[in-house]
Amino acid sequence: MDIHRIEPRFVKENHLLGLGFPSQGYIFYRVQGVETIYYNYDEVGSIAADTQQDAARLGIAADSIDNLLRVTSCDHVYQVFLGWKPGAIRQYLYYPYETARRNLDVRRIKTKGAFGYIDGFESPFARPSPDTELFIPYNLDVAFAWYNPLEQAESLILNLCIRRLNCSIMHDADLIERILKGSQPCRLVTLGGIADSFDYRSRASLDVDFVKLDDTKEAILKAVA
Numbered sequence: 001m002d003i004h005r006i007e008p009r010f011v012k013e014n015h016l017l018g019l020g021f022p023s024q025g026y027i028f029y030r031v032q033g034v035e036t037i038y039y040n041y042d043e044v045g046s047i048a049a050d051t052q053q054d055a056a057r058l059g060i061a062a063d064s065i066d067n068l069l070r071v072t073s074c075d076h077v078y079q080v081f082l083g084w085k086p087g088a089i090r091q092y093l094y095y096p097y098e099t100a101r102r103n104l105d106v107r108r109i110k111t112k113g114a115f116g117y118i119d120g121f122e123s124p125f126a127r128p129s130p131d132t133e134l135f136i137p138y139n140l141d142v143a144f145a146w147y148n149p150l151e152q153a154e155s156l157i158l159n160l161c162i163r164r165l166n167c168s169i170m171h172d173a174d175l176i177e178r179i180l181k182g183s184q185p186c187r188l189v190t191l192g193g194i195a196d197s198f199d200y201r202s203r204a205s206l207d208v209d210f211v212k213l214d215d216t217k218e219a220i221l222k223a224v225a
Contacts, residue, residue, distance in 0.1 A: 001038055001083075001126060001127075001128070001159055001161060002126055002127045003128075003161065004127075005127060005128065005129060005130055006081045006128055006129075006130050006133070006161065008130075009079075009081075009130050009133055010034075010079070010163065011031055011034070011079055011163070011165060011187060012031065012034060013031055013032065013033060013034060014030065014031060014032075015030075015031045015187060016028065016029070016030055016031075016170070016175075016179065016184070016185065016186035016187065017029045017030075017031060017077070017135075017165070017167070017186065017187050017189070018179065018186050018187065018188040018189065019077070019135055019137055019189055019191055020188060020189060020190040020191060021191055021198040021200050021202075021210065022190060022191070022192065022193070022194055022195070022196060022197050022198055023197035023198065024197070024198050024200060024202070024210045025209075025210025025211050025212045025213075025215075025223075026188070026210060026211050026212070026213070027137070027169065027202055027206060027208060027210065027211070028169070028170040028176055028179065028186070028211065029077060029165075029167035029168065029169055029170060030167065030168050030170055031165050031166070031167055032166045032167060032168055033165075033166040034163055034164070034165055034166070035163070035164045035166075036161065036162070036163050036164075037160075037161075037162040037163075037164065038159070038160065038161055038162075039068070039159075039160040039162060040157060040158070040159055040160075041058055041068065041157070041158040041159075041160055042155070042156075042157045042158075043058070043059065043060065043061060044056075044058075044146060044156040044158070045155065045156070046153050046154065046155045046156075047089065047146055047147075047148040047153065047154055047155075047156060048148065048153045049148060049150055049151050049152050049153055050148065050149060050150075050151070051147070051148055052112050052145065052146070052147045052148075053145060053146045053147075054145055055092070055094040055097065055100075055143040055144065055145040056143055056144070056145070057069070057070075057097065057141060057142070057143050058144070058158075067141055067142075068160075069134075069136055069141075069142055069162070070141060071136055071137060071138045071139070071140070072138070073138060074138040074139075074169075074205060074206055074207075075138075075166055075167060075168070076138065076164055076165065076166060076167065077135060077136065077137050077138075077164075077165045077167050078134070078135070078136040078162055078163065078164055078165070079133070079134070079135055079162075079163040079165060080132075080133070080134040080135075080136060080160065080161065080162050080163070081128040081129075081130070081132050081133055081134075081160075081161045082123065082128055082132050082158050082159065082160045082161070083120065083123045083124050083125045083126065083127060083128035083129070083132070083158070083159045084120045084123065084124075084125055084156060084157060084158045084159065085120055085124065085125040085156075085157055086120060086150075086154050086156075087119060087120035087121040087124060088119060088120065088121070088148070088149055088150050088154070089119060089120050089146055089147070089148055089154060089156055090112075090117035090118070090119045090146065090147040090148075090149065091117055091118050091119070091120075091123075091132075091144055091145075091146060092113075092116060092117050092144065092145040092146070092147070093134075093142070093144060093192070094142070094143040094144065094145060095134070095142050095143075095191065095192035096140055096141055096142065096192075096198065096200075097141040097142065097143045099192070099196050100116070100145075101116075101192045101193050101195065101196070102115070102116040102117070102193060102195075103116055103195055103196075104116075105195070112147045112149075117147070118131055118132060125157065125158075125159045126159065128159065128161060135189050135191060137191075137200075137205075137206075138205055138206065139200075139201075139205045140191075140200065169206055169207070169208055170224065171208070171224040171225075172224075173217060173220045173221045173224055176211060176220050176224065177217055177220055180211075180213055180214075180215065180220075208223060208224050209222070209223040209224075210223060211223045211224070
């Protein structure tokens with residue numbers, strides 16, 4: 001895999017990371033270690049001509065795994081990039097699994113839609129696009145839908161770069177306050193885009209509450225306590 005397009009996005013050891021959940025707020029992490037895994041995935045199978053495949057997780061049948069991209073440790077976050085072939089196949093993102101992303105305010109995305117997709121010409125198998133970047137925290141499922149606009153069936157193959165980040169959740173209210181004021185560098189990422197809200201239970205999953213960008217010091221202290 002040629003990583004030149006995506007390498008500038010790589011989060012590294014000791015970087016700070018803020019994951020934003022639309023309408024809910026941010027969870028802040030410090031990256032303690034990184035492991036990079038490359039994986040060729042061919043279990044989407046053949047897609048018939050002018051046919052859509054509904055949103056599904058990336059499962060591995062032989063190992064009875066229903067989602068290759070499921071994070072099972074609260075100390076881990078996945079940073080994922082993917083390319084695929086053939087180039088004409090369109091990818092639609094569902095993040096979390098039940099919610100289509102990349103939709104306009106005036107219209108909800110449906111698979112085969114004229115917008116809301118990335119195709120394999122933009123993110124080829126050997127050279128994934130930065131636009132495919134996903135951050136996946138613990139206890140959140142991501143799925144993909146696919147559309148083949150061609151006049152013949154095509155078998156889809158994905159090339160995944162999965163960077164497993166070992167993270168500690170930040171409880172330092174002073175440091176978070178500096179991030180919110182812009183005086184402390186931190187990578188801020190809105191998960192799935194700003195449209196549609198999440199229902200992520202941060203206290204149950206990560207033992208912290210969300211921090212909003214305009215929170216007071218008192219609110220930050222309460223969230224990370």
